[in-house]
Amino acid sequence: MALPAPDTRPDDALLLDAYSATVADAVDRIGPAVCRIERIAPAASARQAGGQGSGFVISPDGLIVTNSHVVGDARAVRVAMPDGSSCEGRVLGSDPDTDIALVRADGAFTDIAPLGDSKLLRRGQITIAIGNPLGFEWTVTAGVVSAIGRSMRAATGRLIDDVIQTDAPLNPGNSGGPLVSSGGEVIGVNTAMIRGAQGIAFAVASNTTNFVISEIIRFGRVRRAFIGVSADTVALPRRAALLAQVSSRSAVRLRSVEPEGPAAQAGLKEGDIIAAMDGHAITGVDDLVRLLDAGRIGRETACKVLRRTGVSQITVMPTARNG
Structure with a gap:
C-alpha cells in the first residue's frame, strides 16, 4: 500500500489553511443562529426605517440577544433567519446602560449560539464577527481580541464596563450580532465601532450579557x-x-x-x-x-x-x- 505523499507546501500556507478551517468551523456552528432584527412600528405594523441590526438565538424557545439601540423603543420586531424564514418577536426587556436587549421570537429553533465565558479571553485570541453590516446579510469578518475589560460610554451617557476591544471589522448593521471565539462560542455582543478609526470596535462581554439576560428574564429590567x-x-x-x-x-x-x-x-x-x-x-x-x-x-x-x-x-x- 502506497503511503500518501508528504505535504510540501510552505509552513505559512499550512498555518493559513488551519486558520481558515478554524474560522469556517466556528461560522458553521454559530452562523445559522444569527438573525436580522427589524423594528416594527406600533401603528399598522409598518417597519420603521433605520431600525435594523443583528441578533442571535440563545435558546430553542426563541430567546434572542441583540443591542438595546437596535430595538429602540419598539415592542415588536421582525426576525429573519439565514434559511429564509421570518417571524415576529416581542421585546422582553432592554438595558440601555449595557446596550443589551432580549427578544422572544415565535416558534421553535434548532440552531443555537451558546454564550461562552468571557473571563477566559486572552489578548490576541481569534475573534469572528457575524452579522448584517450595511444590509449585506450574514457577513463574516475576523480579527483578534485587542484588549479586554475596557469601558465605553453608552447612549445613556453612562459607562459600559467589561467591554471587549477587537479589530474584527464592524459596520452599521453588525450591532447586536455575536462576537465568536475560535471554539464556536459567543464571547461578546457587537455594539459599536469608532468612525474614522480602522481596527477599533467593541463588544459587550458575554458574562455581562448573561447577567443582563437573567435580570430581564426574572424582573423585566436590570436592577443595580x-x-x-x-x-x-x-x-x-x-x-x-x-x-x-x-x-x-x-x-x-x-x-x-x-x-x-x-x-x-x-x-x-x-x-x-x-x-x-x-x-x-x-x-x-x-x-x-x-x-x-x-x-x-x-x-x-x-x-x-x-x-x-x-x-x-x-x-x-x-x-x-x-x-
Missing part, C-alpha cells in the same frame, strides 16, 4: 446598585495578591470616581485596585457588575483595596441606580 465608578480589568501581581490574601491573578483598577458618589464619599480614589468585595474576589469588571446587584442597595459593602501604601478595607454604601 450604584457606587459611581468606572473600572478596567488589570493583572494582579503575585506579591499584591498575597498582600490582599486573594488567590486571583487579576482585579479591577478604578479609572474614574464620580465626585460626591458613594465611592468618593467612602474614600475610594482613581487608581485604586479593588481585589475583593464582601469576601468575594473581584477578578474582573464582570465580577464588579455582577456583585453590584439590587441586594446591595443601602447595604454596607466592604471593599479590599490595594494602594501603594498597602491594603485598605473601605466600606461603601451603594445607592439605587435610577434610569
